[in-house]
Amino acid sequence: MKLLHTADWHIGRTLNGYSLLDEQKYAFKQILQIAKDEHVDGIVVAGDIYDRAIPSTEAITTLNEMFKILNIDNHFPIYAISGNHDGAKRLNYGRDWMEFNNFYINTLLEESFKPIETNDTQLFLLPFFDPMDARVYYQKKGLDEASVKDIRTIGDAMSLVLDDMYKLFDPAKKHVLVTHFAVSPSAKDIDLTSETTSKVGGLETLNATQFDKFDHVMLGHIHTRFASPSENIRYSGSPIKFNVKEAKTTTNKGFYIVDTTKKSERTDLREITPGTDLIVLNETWETLVDPKFYSKQPVDQDWFAITIKDFDRTKHVSTNIRAQLQDIYGTVVELDYKNIENKNTEAESQDINQLNDESVVDQFFESITGNELSKEQKSIVDDIFVELRSE
Amino acid sequence: MKLLHTADWHIGRTLNGYSLLDEQKYAFKQILQIAKDEHVDGIVVAGDIYDRAIPSTEAITTLNEMFKILNIDNHFPIYAISGNHDGAKRLNYGRDWMEFNNFYINTLLEESFKPIETNDTQLFLLPFFDPMDARVYYQKKGLDEASVKDIRTIGDAMSLVLDDMYKLFDPAKKHVLVTHFAVSPSAKDIDLTSETTSKVGGLETLNATQFDKFDHVMLGHIHTRFASPSENIRYSGSPIKFNVKEAKTTTNKGFYIVDTTKKSERTDLREITPGTDLIVLNETWETLVDPKFYSKQPVDQDWFAITIKDFDRTKHVSTNIRAQLQDIYGTVVELDYKNIENKNTEAESQDINQLNDESVVDQFFESITGNELSKEQKSIVDDIFVELRSE
Numbered sequence: 001m002k003l004l005h006t007a008d009w010h011i012g013r014t015l016n017g018y019s020l021l022d023e024q025k026y027a028f029k030q031i032l033q034i035a036k037d038e039h040v041d042g043i044v045v046a047g048d049i050y051d052r053a054i055p056s057t058e059a060i061t062t063l064n065e066m067f068k069i070l071n072i073d074n075h076f077p078i079y080a081i082s083g084n085h086d087g088a089k090r091l092n093y094g095r096d097w098m099e100f101n102n103f104y105i106n107t108l109l110e111e112s113f114k115p116i117e118t119n120d121t122q123l124f125l126l127p128f129f130d131p132m133d134a135r136v137y138y139q140k141k142g143l144d145e146a147s148v149k150d151i152r153t154i155g156d157a158m159s160l161v162l163d164d165m166y167k168l169f170d171p172a173k174k175h176v177l178v179t180h181f182a183v184s185p186s187a188k189d190i191d192l193t194s195e196t197t198s199k200v201g202g203l204e205t206l207n208a209t210q211f212d213k214f215d216h217v218m219l220g221h222i223h224t225r226f227a228s229p230s231e232n233i234r235y236s237g238s239p240i241k242f243n244v245k246e247a248k249t250t251t252n253k254g255f256y257i258v259d260t261t262k263k264s265e266r267t268d269l270r271e272i273t274p275g276t277d278l279i280v281l282n283e284t285w286e287t288l289v290d291p292k293f294y295s296k297q298p299v300d301q302d303w304f305a306i307t308i309k310d311f312d313r314t315k316h317v318s319t320n321i322r323a324q325l326q327d328i329y330g331t332v333v334e335l336d337y338k339n340i341e342n343k344n345t346e347a348e349s350q351d352i353n354q355l356n357d358e359s360v361v362d363q364f365f366e367s368i369t370g371n372e373l374s375k376e377q378k379s380i381v382d383d384i385f386v387e388l389r390s391e
Numbered sequence: 392m393k394l395l396h397t398a399d400w401h402i403g404r405t406l407n408g409y410s411l412l413d414e415q416k417y418a419f420k421q422i423l424q425i426a427k428d429e430h431v432d433g434i435v436v437a438g439d440i441y442d443r444a445i446p447s448t449e450a451i452t453t454l455n456e457m458f459k460i461l462n463i464d465n466h467f468p469i470y471a472i473s474g475n476h477d478g479a480k481r482l483n484y485g486r487d488w489m490e491f492n493n494f495y496i497n498t499l500l501e502e503s504f505k506p507i508e509t510n511d512t513q514l515f516l517l518p519f520f521d522p523m524d525a526r527v528y529y530q531k532k533g534l535d536e537a538s539v540k541d542i543r544t545i546g547d548a549m550s551l552v553l554d555d556m557y558k559l560f561d562p563a564k565k566h567v568l569v570t571h572f573a574v575s576p577s578a579k580d581i582d583l584t585s586e587t588t589s590k591v592g593g594l595e596t597l598n599a600t601q602f603d604k605f606d607h608v609m610l611g612h613i614h615t616r617f618a619s620p621s622e623n624i625r626y627s628g629s630p631i632k633f634n635v636k637e638a639k640t641t642t643n644k645g646f647y648i649v650d651t652t653k654k655s656e657r658t659d660l661r662e663i664t665p666g667t668d669l670i671v672l673n674e675t676w677e678t679l680v681d682p683k684f685y686s687k688q689p690v691d692q693d694w695f696a697i698t699i700k701d702f703d704r705t706k707h708v709s710t711n712i713r714a715q716l717q718d719i720y721g722t723v724v725e726l727d728y729k730n731i732e733n734k735n736t737e738a739e740s741q742d743i744n745q746l747n748d749e750s751v752v753d754q755f756f757e758s759i760t761g762n763e764l765s766k767e768q769k770s771i772v773d774d775i776f777v778e779l780r781s782e
Contacts, residue, residue, distance in 0.1 A: 054445060057478065057481060060481055060483075060484050061480055061483070063484075064483065064484050064485070064487075068487055072487055072488070081503045087448065089448045089451065089452055089471045090451055092452070092455065093451050093454075093455050093484065093485065094484065094485030094488060094489065096455075096459055096463055097462075097463070097485060097488040097489045097491060097492055097494065098485065100488060100491035100492055101488055101491055103488065125394075132508060162570065276667075279516065
């Protein structure tokens with residue numbers, strides 16, 4: 001079968017307060033058009049469909065419309081999972097009715113052990129989960145207590161999950177796994193430019209060798225396809241650029257069209273043309289306000305992230321820097337300057353929403369006491385969360 | 392056809408912080424059982440399905456399960472609308488897939504002009520809306536500007552809506568309207584014990600005579616069936632008691648089973664037995680702590696709302712009143728006392744969530760300036776909101 005593999009739509013995301021919804025709709029239209037042109041048999045959306053667990057009304061309406069166009073209007077089966085940004089239980093609403101029209105969406109670990117069968121392929125839809133979810137699941141399933149407690153890392157959990165999937169393998173078919181994690185051949189090889197490393201306890205990333213038995217692993221989570229750990233274990237990347245770091249790369253975003261009966265190839269890639277591109281400028285003030293320079297910029301349709309280099313703020317105290325640049329460039333979504341003397345450094349901060357409950361307790365303890373939790377204390381914290389989640 | 396008419400489930404509601412979810416599930420089981428026993432052809436849920444626009448994850452999971460049991464497991468068609476408590480656009484998610492299995496849910500005015508057709512009945516599902524929604528809808532539909540501006544009250548809006556529905560009437564069939572408003576033969580006849588009066592601009596309630604052309608009007612909004620304006624225009628009431636005022640009534644909650652080809656009758660009522668009843672006590676301290684009194688109370692399973700009458704707090708300064716009563720009565724969801732001298736009176740306050748945007752502006756203006764908005768000012772405010780909503 002022919003599958004379109006996309007991921008990390010993050011519907012509802014903003015960039016410094018600017019809505020990306022129009023850009024997301026523009027990318028969606030291209031995905032739809034190519035799906036139609038190439039007569040794909042289904043669309044894989046590998047998690048982080050929304051940007052937040054409780055999306056805005058506008059984000060919900062937009063996503064519903066996109067799914068409707070793909071699945072109801074154009075009869076494409078959808079194979080979707082939730083990612084770490086999605087609210088798994090919220091996104092679960094209505095899924096049983098969606099199946100009436102070949103729209104499959106899994107958001108809970110327990111839903112992952114029923115592959116979708118086509119004539120030549122078994123599709124396993126494994127949403128993002130954390131080791132705690134696996135503990136709860138395997139505890140309910142009757143795994144002995146010691147083995148449940150041995151689930152410490154996402155790698156531990158994944159071994160159990162994959163073994164259960166292998167039992168369901170039909171040897172006459174190809175096997176596709178759709179999931180949402182950080183996967184790498186080795187941690188240092190990976191270029192995590194656009195998404196924090198997987199925050200699940202213990203090990204940060206999964207190892208690609210774990211997935212050897214699958215013909216294709218279609219991943220979400222990391223926003224660049226260049227982070228793909230191997231030829232058949234791939235990130236499609238997000239359909240649009242989400243931040244200034246990404247904007248600095250000149251390559252287009254995209255998605256894959258994969259024939260599941262064949263090996264993946266570089267030619268599977270389909271590029272997405274940005275509607276509003278994000279242009280990064282790093283120039284002196286004199287250059288930025290020079291018509292010879294800015295007349296060559298696409299100032300009418302694009303967004304700009306501008307860093308003024310070698311800037312002496314004292315010489316411009318009476319200038320409204322932002323207003324003047326907006327007059328020239330239109331939408332300036334980010335503005336920064338580097339002094340001649342003081343070089344600004346970007347502040348590093350951690351988003352608490354990116355951490356699991358366990359890590360929040362760990363880090364809180366450490367910031368208050370100055371000490372890390374001991375192994376015994378960590379174990380107690382783990383057990384408390386398992387108990388809480390079982391309720 | 393035979394319809395089960397229920398409304399105002401308010402899934403996720405709490406009573407002074409106590410979750411009503413178990414009680415709601417208990418009532419649901421009875422609705423399901425009677426639907427099966429009486430072989431109904433469909434379940435009407437007339438709005439306020441959730442208690443809040445952004446319900447808790449637990450509320451979403453519970454509602455999804457209830458709908459699944461009714462519609463997927465037991466093959467009952469569902470005819471549902473959103474009420475003023477529901478987030479119309481959020482609850483809209485997935486509705487197009489639900490229709491694949493005869494689960495119809497309308498949450499937007501524009502969806503209301505496509506009746507569901509059965510062999511003997513046309514069902515019109517009209518969700519809660521306000522005059523502004525009607526303005527936006529009729530403006531888009533191309534109604535002339537003057538007529539759009541004439542939509543001031545919910546009565547104005549309803550006249551237009553109903554006229555459009557009448558045009559769709561099949562004279563060979565019965566006509567059922569499912570909607571969610573305060574409707575009364577005349578404002579003073581109505582006993583609004585459990586829900587605030589409709590907060591839509593201008594007129595507070597709709598008049599029953601507006602709905603004369605329908606054979607049956609199945610209403611939600613007011614939580615007691617005793618507020619029903621006529622024999623064929625009825626509130627089913629909520630399936631459970633939501634507050635202490637309601638608990639004081641000794642009658643059970645319930646729902647209706649209606650044969651749409653016949654007139655409504657008193658015998659349509661099916662009662663729901665509470666699982667955990669809410670017992671209201673208004674007694675002296677001495678009586679409350681007297682074993683002769685409390686041994687007759689259902690102290691093991693029920694919830695209590697207790698008012699201690701003729702209470703002299705100074706004689707009990709060292710007593711932990713609440714702890715002592717909880718030892719005796721179990722769950723005390725409300726505790727109040729009336730001094731011998733000072734009679735407590737209940738504070739009246741207005742819930743801002745119960746007001747439409749227009750009224751919030753009105754009241755804010757009044758509380759700041761001491762003056763009401765003039766007719767011209769009101770008109771400007773109206774127009775601004777119409778414009779905002781069109782966007």
